[in-house]
Amino acid sequence: MSFISLGLSGFFQRALDERGYDTPTDIQAQAIPAVLEGRDLLAAAETGSGKTAAFVLPLLEKLLDHEGLRSNQVASLVLVPTRELAVQVEEAVKAYTAYYPRRIKSLAVYGGVSINAQMQAMKGGCDLMVATPGRLIDLMEKNAVQLDQVQHLVLDEADRMLDLGFAEELQQVLSALPVQRQNLLFSATFPSEVDALIDRLLFNPVNIEIERENKLPDTLIQRPIEVDKEQRTALLRHLIGEMNGAQFLVFVASKRTADNVTGKLKKYGFSAETLHGDKAQKERNRSLAAFKSGEIQVLIATDLAARGIDIPQLPFVVNYDLPRSPADYVHRIGRTARAGEVGTAFSFIDHESDAHFKLIVKRNNLDITREQIAGFERSAEAPEGTAPAKGQPPVKGKRKSKKDKLREAAAREQAAQNSTSQSSDKRKTANQNSSDKGGSIWAKATLKRR
CATH class of the missing domain: 3.40.50.300 (P-loop containing nucleotide triphosphate hydrolases)
Structure with missing residues (x-):
């Protein structure tokens, strides 16, 4: 099997050869034809399985004859959880388009760098944008990006995005997209939050699941x-x-x-x-x-x-x-x-x-044996003062969303106002009591003088 046999144009093979891609991986062999057919896709795939090429290559093939974007418009959008992944995916786009027959514009959008340069880069539109949700929303709020012409949406590492607290940002981005579009969702795991995304995003999707045994190679x-x-x-x-x-x-x-x-x-x-x-x-x-x-x-x-x-x-x-x-x-x-x-x-x-x-x-169903290195052997007993190992080790939790943080802040502010109000009422009562007491003493003194 070759990449060309999956339906890709011949000019891709030269770029792939230079990167040492001889034959498609399992996920590439299954995903590329489905994406080219215009199907929605649900793929369970780990990092290192070749999933970036599995969606970037067919998207580039579909963009081959797509032109005419106006300023600030986007044709294909890839959402990722981290800046580093945004850079990596966009680097892959550049590598795969080394022999593309027309000029194609790709852009990585993420925080931590100047937003002005990204706003400037959006002039003339963008064929394929790779973005983190937060910075994309910043650009949308400045009217530097319009998503009403997006034809293809990819959520890469959807579980990670939800784990990092991007649910609210995802909702905001999704609401700005056109109803008619192709949706591709990649996730290593499928917690309930991802299930909700699946129900909302995908229509009659092609399901791809790479066997768990492939997660850790024999090497x-x-x-x-x-x-x-x-x-x-x-x-x-x-x-x-x-x-x-x-x-x-x-x-x-x-x-x-x-x-x-x-x-x-x-x-x-x-x-x-x-x-x-x-x-x-x-x-x-x-x-x-x-x-x-x-x-x-x-x-x-x-x-x-x-x-x-x-x-x-x-x-x-x-x-x-x-x-x-x-x-x-x-x-x-x-x-x-x-x-x-x-x-x-x-x-x-x-x-x-x-x-x-x-x-x-x-x-992780592992079969491994612990060892010790000569000169660095662990002591037989835990050092005095060492916290004992708990029966339930810490489990990674979810970062609070902006909405949760705002609600907590509002609750704290309301509690502070209530406390201030109660303190004020107490002071008023104390002053009134003092005034009443003072008045009573004054009346008694007057009567005594009389």
């Missing part, structure tokens, strides 16, 4: 290592030093930990950078580009990078901190062992994270 080696919490950084330095300059993507739980670990690695001569939400978008792009090019050896990241980041031939991933969600464990370690390459995922397990790692293993 991925998992190495859970027991280590005391205070020895994790030393163990990380040991592993990096042993691998003779190989690159490591290290996941941590917080921005503060990312900065601390990076600073310690630099003191020992390792080239390391951070990737987290406190960095400006230009800095995040620069760090990621430097890591992809091999300029830096170690990238310390929060879960910002767990989904949607494609780093070819990355040999090592480290869970310095375990992810809160068992599902995110798979997304993290899936950054390595891609496209048939061999990769290793280390996970550090201290006494506090014992129970949570057991939950990760159970939820």
Whole structure:
């Protein structure tokens, strides 16, 4: 099977050959013909399965003869949960259109950068826009983007968007779209919120589900290592030093930990950078580009990078901190062992994270054995003062929506007003009592003088 046999034009093959795409993946083989037929699509697909090409290539084929957009109009819209994924998808569009027979305009729209440049770029319209919901709404409110001519809508990683609290923003975007359009929905999992989207968006969709067994390739080696919490950084330095300059993507739980670990690695001569939400978008792009090019050896990241980041031939991933969600464990370690390459995922397990790692293993149906590294063995007993492992490990929750935050703020304001009103009433009562008491004393004194 070839990409051309799926219904794509011949000029795509040259661009795909340059990227090393020999044959379509399972999801590409099933999705591309369905999209070309104009069908709505519901696809259960993990990051790394080739889903970006599965929707970008057929959309580009359908846009081949589409021209005549006016300023601010969009023909195809792809919604994604993170800035990094927006950049990655738009980079794929540029790569696939290297030999496109006409000029096609694509645009990545996301926050953290100047909105003015994005407003300027929308002059003349846009064939294919990749956007995060928040920044897209900002542009809509400034009348810089009109969605009434959108012919194709893609929701990429719909579960992640809802998990990050984008439900209200999605509703606002969907209400601005025309009723007649093609809808493509990709999601790794299907919680109830995604089911509601399916019911609303899709009409008689083609259903594609890539088997769960394909989530973790045979070339991925998992190495859970027991280590005391205070020895994790030393163990990380040991592993990096042993691998003779190989690159490591290290996941941590917080921005503060990312900065601390990076600073310690630099003191020992390792080239390391951070990737987290406190960095400006230009800095995040620069760090990621430097890591992809091999300029830096170690990238310390929060879960910002767990989904949607494609780093070819990355040999090592480290869970310095375990992810809160068992599902995110798979997304993290899936950054390595891609496209048939061999990769290793280390996970550090201290006494506090014992129970949570057991939950990760159970939820993901894993068959792996823990190990210890000589010189970094974990103590037999938890250090004094260490919080005991809870029976129920923390589970990742949902971020509150803007509406929820506004309601809470309104409730707090009302409570404050009620408190102020009650205080005022008490003061009035106290003053009245004082006045009455004073009047009574004054009357008694007058009577006495009389």
